[in-house]
Amino acid sequence: MSKVKVLVVDDSAFMRKLITNFLSESPQIEVVGTAKNGKEALEKAALLKPDVVTLDVEMPVMNGLEALKQLMKNHPLPVVMLSSTTTEGAENTITAMQYGAIDFVAKPSGVISLDLYKVKEELINKVLLASRANVRAISLDNTGEIRKHQRIRTFHDRKNQRKKIVCIGTSTGGPRALQQVLTKLPENIAAPIMVVQHMPKGFTKSLAQRLDSLSLIAVKEAEDGETLQNGTAYIAPGGFHLLVHQEKGALTACVEQSPPRNGHRPSVDVLFESISALTDYEKIAVIMTGMGSDGTAGLQRLKESGNTKVIAEDETTAVVFGMPKAAIQANVVDIVVPLEQIAEMIAKYVEG
Structure with missing residues (x-):
């Protein structure tokens, strides 16, 4: 069976190495490349054609949200976000889900998580699951921008309605x-x-x-x-x-x-x-x-x-x-x- 090819994106060299090592422990996964910012991620995704991308939010040059938006517009791929559990991190994660990320893994202790091993199994499982996800189902209103929908219809006031x-x-x-x-x-x-x-x-x-x-x-x-x-x-x-x-x-x-x-x-x-x-x-x-x-x-x-x-x-x-x-x-x-x-x-x- 062919391995799931993964591109790891994080601005921290330490985190890139850690995530790569953890994913490589699975016999079903091959890390085909890494990127240190969103711009590099887009270039490498086009070049390496990975099955799944793991994506950090906080990065220089181009952050994870902007990279995700561009990726889903031009080369739709299953993406698993790595996010911090701060209020801002949670808000960014929810935005990322709306932009088309399949799932996310919460870093146990901030941007540089020395204890990332605590979520190693979760990370492996979510990458494998993402590789089987129906990316075609993620239609993005072209840009991932959110619009209020029109209401369907108003309800009539009915007496004695159950x-x-x-x-x-x-x-x-x-x-x-x-x-x-x-x-x-x-x-x-x-x-x-x-x-x-x-x-x-x-x-x-x-x-x-x-x-x-x-x-x-x-x-x-x-x-x-x-x-x-x-x-x-x-x-x-x-x-x-x-x-x-x-x-x-x-x-x-x-x-x-x-x-x-x-x-x-x-x-x-x-x-x-x-x-x-x-x-x-x-x-x-x-x-x-x-x-x-x-x-x-x-x-x-x-x-x-x-x-x-x-x-x-x-x-x-x-x-x-x-x-x-x-x-x-x-x-x-x-x-x-x-x-x-x-x-x-x-x-x-x-x-x-």
Whole structure:
């Protein structure tokens, strides 16, 4: 089997050497070159034609975000970002995901991470996964610039309409997919929207803030004990499970740190299973791009509870078709649609 060819981009010679050594430990990976800034990265990507690029954000001459934008415009390739966990680092990482990066690895201790070995296995796994990602699914509005979408339609106030709740689960490729969906929902949508995006602590707040700035609905990181409101999307904080409880006719968010499920915290299954216990609500569940099968067990529970419509993202637009595929194979999906039609289906089910 041919090896996955990787170009390593970092302005630190030490970090380039460290990343190269770690990736080279995998028999499935060959580091074909390194670059010390974004300009050199673009030149070497055109010359060496790697399968995957690992890209640092903070670099001289041309930074990682600008390099990423140019790369996705001219030579679309799977890119894995290496990012710091500072607030600015998290914001840059979320921007990079919108520009087309497949995934990211958080450096344990800043720009020069002497303890990078702590994320060695994660780095190897994410590079291998990125090599199999559907780069064609990452259409960039040509430049990667973000525009507010037009709302689909406004909701009519209907008396005695059954109460609804929307829940969304996603992983690799999810930040861009969520942007496609949440920015198209009407601001007066008659349901709260619960979201689990697999992401470590420190990054979900930046994701929520960015999506909130682009969307007609409100988007925020979920807080423990808060009352859920229609027209608001609540994103599970990284490192915490998100559940929904029903108390005295109102829904509240529960944010907690019970053990990870299938290696994930937050877990889509945990959210979906908690929503399956809501008796007098109609549920709309969405499963989108991501590796693995998180969400399928929760969807099975939702379908058993009744009053549930399940939407899965189509293979043509999913960056990684693992999570939707698992749900489809389990026969718990009502409709499969490409990413650009998911918001429309959510709106249809909520209004119906």
